[in-house]
Amino acid sequence: MAQKMLMMAVLVILGTMMATVTVASPACLQSLMSCAPYFNNTDVTLPDDCCNPLQQAVATELICLCSLFNLPSLLSSFDIPYVGAIRIASQCGVVDIISDCISAPSPAPTP
Secondary structure (H helix, E strand, O other), X not given: OHHHHXXXXXXXXXXXXXXXXXXXXXXXXXXHXXXXXXXXXXXXXXXXXHHHHHHHHHHHOHHHHHHHHHXXXXXXXXXXXHHXXXXXXXXXOOHHHHHHHOOOOOOOOOO
16 A cells, blocks of 8 residues: 555656646747847847747747747746847747737835
8 A cells, every 4th residue: 555655646747847848948049039039139139049949939939939928037047038038029020929928016015
């Protein structure tokens, strides 16, 4: 009986770890990572190898990108600064599309 309980606990832990890995690494993340050298560099014209993957992701994985932009903490967990990601989206010509799917901040509750 104890062995079965231990086996169940291990399976639950493994299942949780696998789910975490899947959520923590969205498919569209690579489109932003191609721009990594430019997140904090505002003085450079972005090359095609940065903008093309992002533009392709907007066309094919918009829901995924919207999820990333709606969770700045998730972006920062991959060392992607939110402000840098928005700036890159702007310079690549897709900020309007991404802005349409970014959730507006909730108004502060009134006392």
